[in-house]
Amino acid sequence: MPDPRIDIHLQPDHAATALAADARTGLTSSPKTLPPKWFYDARGSELFEEITTLDEYYPTRCERAILRARAADIATTTGANTLVELGSGSSEKTRLLLDALREAGTLEQIVTLDVSETALRAAAADLAAEYPAARVEGAVGDFTEHLPLLPGDPTRLVAFLGGTIGNFLPAERDLFLRTVRDMLKPGEWLLLGTDLVKDRATLEAAYDDARGVTAEFNRNVLHVLNRELGATFDTDAFAHGSHWDEEHEWVEMRLRALSAQTVRVPALDLTVEFAEGEQMRTEISAKFRRDGVERELGAAGFALSQWWTDPEGRYALSLAHAE
Known part of the structure; x- marks a missing residue:
């Protein structure tokens, strides 16, 4: 089993410089x-x-439950050879996707992106051990800056989970989604987690x-x-x-x-x-509504293929393909 390849896209002082700039501005x-x-x-x-x-914190449970129920459908629909996880962290939830892609016989490559080199190396090593038939490649970078530099062979499925897109302002969301679309070929896939409007x-x-x-x-x-x-x-x-x-x-x-x-x-x-x-x-x-998610995806060049929620309609996963 070869060691995962890790690309470093951040300067050693990136975190310190970015924190200083953000703190001064804010x-x-x-x-x-x-x-x-x-x-x-x-x-x-x-x-x-x-x-x-x-x-009180339902999003993680809801997203995990949807993934458990739909991972096989996602694997079948996408036929993805490469899973690209943005903000990989521990990659815990995406193991449900990886297991489904492996079971479907299509998984060849796993690409993980995280801003923390320590977290990324640990996650990549674990993934390489658990999925020895797949090539594991990691990138230390920021998903607002380094998406065009990511490796990955078609057909790719990009997973952006945890409702993290909700931390972006609308203009930032639009730029992010367009950047993801630009890195993909027509027919490749985005799986997006979004928390929904509720009481x-x-x-x-x-x-x-x-x-x-x-x-x-x-x-x-x-x-x-x-x-x-x-x-x-x-x-x-x-x-x-x-x-x-x-x-x-x-x-x-x-x-x-x-x-x-x-x-x-x-x-x-x-x-x-x-x-x-x-x-x-x-x-x-x-927090999002289905029509808003579909509209934002469409503006970025994606077509919504599947929309899944938990039974109470609190959280959604969207599967969209690049047009």
Whole structure:
């Protein structure tokens, strides 16, 4: 079994440079914002894994259930030789797809993309051991920048799961989907996970659980700024909250200053003032309707082939082919 090939598309200082740029932009904006990707240091990733097991957080369970029920259909419909997973992480859910493609006799190649070299190498090694008949190739990169550089032989199935597309603003979603379409040949496939619009109580609870795990996850971004940029955030001086924005149909996660505060960020030579009660947005998580997903896919050059939801209609997987 050959070792997985790993391509590195990020400079060694990529994370530090990107964090500094995002922090400067977000902390000097009005209202203040931070991108959600900075939640996911080692501690943040542990907390998110815990979140996925909480009663209130249904998306992971729903997506896994749909994949269990439909993986064989996906394999049969696509006849894919290559599975490309974007933001691979541990690749746990995609094993359902890989097993189905192997069972169908078409699986030849597995391509994984992740921003973390450590996580990617571990996932690629595990996949190579579990699927010895397939070539495993990894790419350390950002799925907003490096999609055109990914390896992969037709027919490809690109999997973008977990509802991650909901973290993009509409213009960012459009650019992302067009970029995925541009990397594919006509007739190749995209499998997209999207959380669906539902009642406010269910949505807000999913991002503000009773045990406070999501609150700790949200405040973890302040720990990241303190550690990496020397910032002086008092993490206990910020309260977590989630808010359903009905107009935009997305959930916002926010951190609210419990008192007026002055925060120094030495690495940026920056002083940031927070008024009492001031809120900083740390994540949007857009929710979708079928007609909206179909419209956005169509605008990017995809045709929706299959739409599957869990029995309660809370979450959807879309299978679309490149036109």
